[in-house]
Amino acid sequence: MTEKHRDWHEKLPYALMAYRTSIRTSTGATPYSLMYGMEAVLPAEVEIPSLRILMETKLEEANWIKQRHEQLSLIDEKRLNAICHGQCYQKRMARAYNKKVHLRTFDEGDKVLKRILPVQDEAKGKFAPNWQGLFIVQKEAFLILDRLYSCMHDGVFGMMKLIGT
Template identity: 70%
Template structure:
């Protein structure tokens, strides 16, 4: 690798993306997607065929922490199921009968409500965190240490 970089005068730098606040969320999302794929596949060889369905299911399921689906928080409306295109649902029929100007105005109103939905999801998330903290603190046993008692102390590397 070093020789190729020297030959083409490429400056190669090793780096890794590190976002401590987000890595846990990404790992949790990946874990959930792997669970969904695991339930959908018969053998390990056909997982790539089910990936799009698993992602669709993940994006359209309601999160306990926000009380909304990720799709609705991004686009301001719930996702339309593929079956709704072939067999029109009430929502499809209502939108198909709207004139273009009315549809644009309705969509604009929906987009204006996205911020409100996101703020509501943030509030819901904060309440969820408080409930989780209260549940955790309920199980934690308070301990008191006095001067002269022996305790184990973990020393972190610098």
């Protein structure tokens, strides 16, 4: 099946509908329900009525307005629940991330390589070196996630580059 990329503007409303009506893990709700206080009516539900649509069509206008007003009054509660769900999700993600972080200590005289951070003036592509030099640790240091932190003394980083590397 060959797809043409010229008709993306015709598929955009469907993609946005899918995005707005799918439940987010971080909030536990759909963006549509957090915005409007109710679930979206899918185009398929208009043609083939679901139980929810049938119940709404049988309501009188006054009852429908009253029910909608109640839904809108509960929207703040839904949003607060989404915020609480988001905070729990962030804690869960932080806990999973912190499980993989290992503290590594280096003693004086240890030989180490220093990671070259990706932000450089001279980006040489994928064949650029990822590590720099061979250093000897002069002061006690510790490593968290590829970054070497050292006991700073008079602006000296606490590592000495080996000659010839």
